[in-house]
């Protein structure tokens with residue numbers, strides 16, 4: 001395989017010196033450089049520039065080695081029993097459950113941890129079990145992930161009213177005044193749910209965590225989607241008490257995939273109404289009596305057999321993050337993000353026109369390391385983000401393009417109206433991101449979709465400079481000059497020519 005280890009031209013000593021001069025605190029994060037050279041050496045050995053940490057983080061070699069050693073040394077059976085191999089598994093699963101609580105500073109008297117397949121699985125559990133009634137409200141923010149937006153289908157089926165709180169443009173932050181009004185409109189004695197992301201996976205905006213208490217004070221239950229927040233931030237559940245918190249562990253430390261969690265406040269647990277039962281969720285069930293009694297613990301929400309061999313790797317991953325320190329990761333990501341934002345904003349074509357448009361905040365004030373953007377030609381025409389992603393790939397740079405399962409943030413960021421969106425649904429089953437993009441071009445050259453660059457755990461200055469160097473190459477380039485994309489995106493699946 002061809003490697004791409006060349007030192008970026010931009011990453012000269014003087015550029016790095018300038019960066020360090022601006023961000024002296026970056027030097028305090030050098031432990032991460034050491035880890036990059038050891039635990040994550042595969043990145044530089046292969047010349048990979050990984051810029052999709054919001055998609056998923058990367059695992060350290062030692063995480064995998066420790067997990068392998070555990071599996072090789074133990075005999076682990078299905079945990080739904082009391083035999084020795086089953087008990088060995090149960091011990092690991094319960095120990096991990098306890099550790100997850102500890103990691104989040106959550107008291108075992110306050111919260112329970114339900115293991116799920118991913119954050120989406122956790123969100124679906126809340127959606128299907130929440131006791132919505134026709135008097136209920138579901139309040140969402142425009143920049144919720146689709147796995148949160150999907151809860152509206154459960155709410156709608158039970159007759160609840162659904163509202164979206166808008167984001168302010170261009171910084172894509174929650175319009176808190178409007179939010180307060182919407183929170184105040186609900187019947188405070190009803191079963192109302194407010195769901196929002198602690199950090200947007202579209203814009204990187206960190207929404208205020210005190211919205212949790214603010215909504216609760218008005219009689220709402222709050223679902224905090226922490227999936228995109230946790231990889232670079234501490235969530236302390238002894239300071240705020242969301243009713244539900246949703247997590248995907250691979251986004252925090254790369255391995256294992258296939259395990260997520262739903263943290264539920266004990267006071268809410270008894271209010272949830274599961275729409276079915278399954279193996280593992282019942283204390284008692286009968287075929288002849290056609291009745292069942294759900295378990296009185298987290299087991300009531302864990303359908304079937306847990307991913308019991310992967311769950312112990314969650315503790316290994318959490319300890320890995322603890323050994324580095326989440327504040328250290330946050331500091332590094334903040335320095336690199338700020339530098340990248342500044343450098344992108346000054347890029348101009350020879351005619352003085354901007355090359356890059358960034359969606360969301362252009363400073364690191366209350367924002368994380370996720371930057372969503374589009375590139376434009378000298379005449380202000382959008383360059384196809386799929387082609388840009390493709391060309392980046394040829395340089396060993398992994399970016400994400402599309403709408404990132406976050407349609408609402410894109411609608412606001414790109415100025416798409418309700419009528420634009422309704423026009424898409426006239427396409428019926430043919431509606432997808434690509435047919436929609438073509439439609440928007442016909443409706444006044446609006447853009448739909450973008451590129452996303454996200455920094456994380458072992459990002460470094462050279463990664464940022466390699467990306468900036470790549471973007472600089474689009475100076476004075478047109479769509480014709482950069483060529484046409486050779487793959488298509490339908491939903492989140494990629495189709496290449498000939499595949």
Ligand SMILES: Cc1ncc(COP(=O)(O)O)c(C=O)c1O
Pocket residue numbers: 054055118119120121145147197199200201225226227228248
């Ligand atoms: C904010 C947010 N919520 C939920 C999810 C869903 O996570 P998963 O795909 O792991 O279920 C994602 C994934 O990107 C996300 O970024």
